[in-house]
Amino acid sequence: MKERKGRVMIIGAGAVATVTTHKCAQLPQFFKEIMVASRTLSKCEEIKNAIRKKYNRDIKTARIDANDIPALVSLINDFRPDIVINLALPYQDLAIMEACLQARVDYLDTANYESEDKPSFEYKLQWAYREKYKERGIMGILGCGFDPGVTNAYAAYALKHIFDEINYLDILDCNAGKHSYPFATNFNPEVNIREVTQPGRYWQDGRWITTAPILDEKSIHFSFNFPVVGPREVYLIYHEELESLVLNLKGLKRARFWMTFSENYLTHLRVLHNVGLTRIDEVEFEGHKIVPLRFLKAVLPDPGSLGETYEGKTVIGNIMTGKKDGHILTRYIYNICDHRDAYEETGTQAVAYTAGAPAMMGALLMITGQWQGEGVFNVEELDPDPFMEALNQYGLPWQIEEHEPLPEKF
Ligand code: NDP
16 A cells, blocks of 8 residues: 555635535544645635634645646645645646646546537546556546546445446436525536536437537426425436446446526526627637636636525435346435535535535545555446445435336436
8 A cells, every 4th residue: 555644735726625625624634734726826825714713724825827737746746745636627637637647646636627628528538547647656536526426436336235237327416505696606607607508418228319408498308306305307418427437337228417407597598608608719809809608707606605695405316227136126326415514514505515525535535545546547446335434424425215217208
């Protein structure tokens, strides 16, 4: 096992990074030294002050542009963390993976790489680091938030303990919370809006099937009766964990991802989309070039600020149908997270909490040697048991229920 110092570097100082830093700071026996490094130093300082006030702990901060690989390698070499937790934006994934490779330090993130000028949602360029990480003797864990992350672990756990094979997988992500703004996104608006305005896609019998985007009247949706929060309309969208799960879950015949959207959210987004404010290409504005979606991000509420007024819960989980000893069974594994509780613990809402807490847990398992390996891994390729235990222990408890299988068509 690698020698571990209990030192972690968190890159990014947004809503998700805030949660991960709080969660790490709560476990000084494992995370002995913490650095938060990001593009805007004042945001790192805000997190540092909150941590000092709440846990009487000092953490280090640094200003870094993660796209500047030599500067990042030098910062990593100065601090020498066991792990770099990347909670900047998906655009920085490759630069941070490269810096970790050069500095020979383990890596973990929560979202797959995207180029700024074209939404892609593909692991290809990150998986290309597998051999290089193996040769350097380091470990990279991709997508260790909630979805991707916990949803991958739910599938791995079900395959290990409940099924001989999983044939049908439906991941359902519900945010039944309410905040005081007419329209806001729950995590970075640019990343969020790029994701949800794409065409939908699901996987069946070895091939991808494209469906209408959520704003289109032909989008696929239905009302699902979620535990505790009740019926909500869920829409079929493409989500990145499907790419690795269809490769890693043996026996899979169909995999889909569903997310709840309220009529209010869709109406606002439809208008913004129709007037061109979700465009990601540059346009001329008063002698400057601006990207409309970036401008929109600047005027929308900061997702980190939603927590104060957020009420309600998130319910995220997997419905899986498969075989055990020749019998067909369906199980629903899910977590319920409360916006208010998340805010009281970390100062942010449940969407950031459900992404940031698993990133701490992944890092914890790396530090304690329960997750070890050389190369680049998606979460379902690692032993789900210690992760599932950590979820129960550190704030994201899960439940398993029998369930009806979801129909093929809606
Ligand atoms: P935010 O926009 O709130 O935070 C992003 C942070 O990254 C900001 O502090 C930003 O700096 C910093 N940053 C951006 N560019 C750079 C750069 N070049 N160098 C250094 N720092 C940089 O985003 P969120 O906290 O909402 O999301 C963080 C990540 O978590 C995203 O990748 C998102 O996709 C992922 N996520 C994953 C989920 C999951 O369940 N798997 C769910 C939700 C989010 P600045 O303050 O200057 O803008």
